[in-house]
Amino acid sequence: MRIPLPALVLGLAGLIPPVALTAGALLDLGLFAPSMPGFVLTYAAVILSFLGGSWWGFASRQERPGWGLLAIAVLPALAGWAAIFSFQPPSALFGLAAALIAALAVDALLVQRGLAPGWWMTLRVPLSAGLALCCATSGWVLIR
Secondary structure, three states: OOOOHHHHHHHHHOOHHHHHHHHHHHOOOOOOHHHHHHHHHHHHHHHHHHHHHHHHHHHOOOOOOOHHHHHHHHHHHHHHHHHHOOOOHHHHHHHHHHHHHHHHHHHHHHHHOOOOOOOHHHHHHHHHHHHHHHHHHHHHHHHO
16 A cells, blocks of 8 residues: 555654764764664654654554553553663663564554554554664664
8 A cells, every 4th residue: 555645754754853863973973973773862862752652542542442552552652661760871772772672562453353444554654663773773883
């Protein structure tokens, strides 16, 4: 199914900040380069929270949503919170990368149950993979 143009353009535009920050850190560009992986970490945590909010909205489409999907929808925000407050940026970035990829299983479940639109996975895979790659690369920059 085809992704609606606004969702595609805005979704891809959402990759601009982490890609730019990761490139800046990787290429050691400027005074703020050492802080850039931390900005990527924060951005990924915010995006995970946004994703959890989307899941909550999809789960709420049911007349009587159960505990399962609503509880799962809270997990991305908690993962982001834990990453920010772990005070171990490389590990936190690798953890966020894993969380973003693991989140695709929930996205697929929501599509399978008819709660998310059919085009959702076509959008989510490149966005999650792109942000996960930025997180992993930023984590690598911190330990290289």
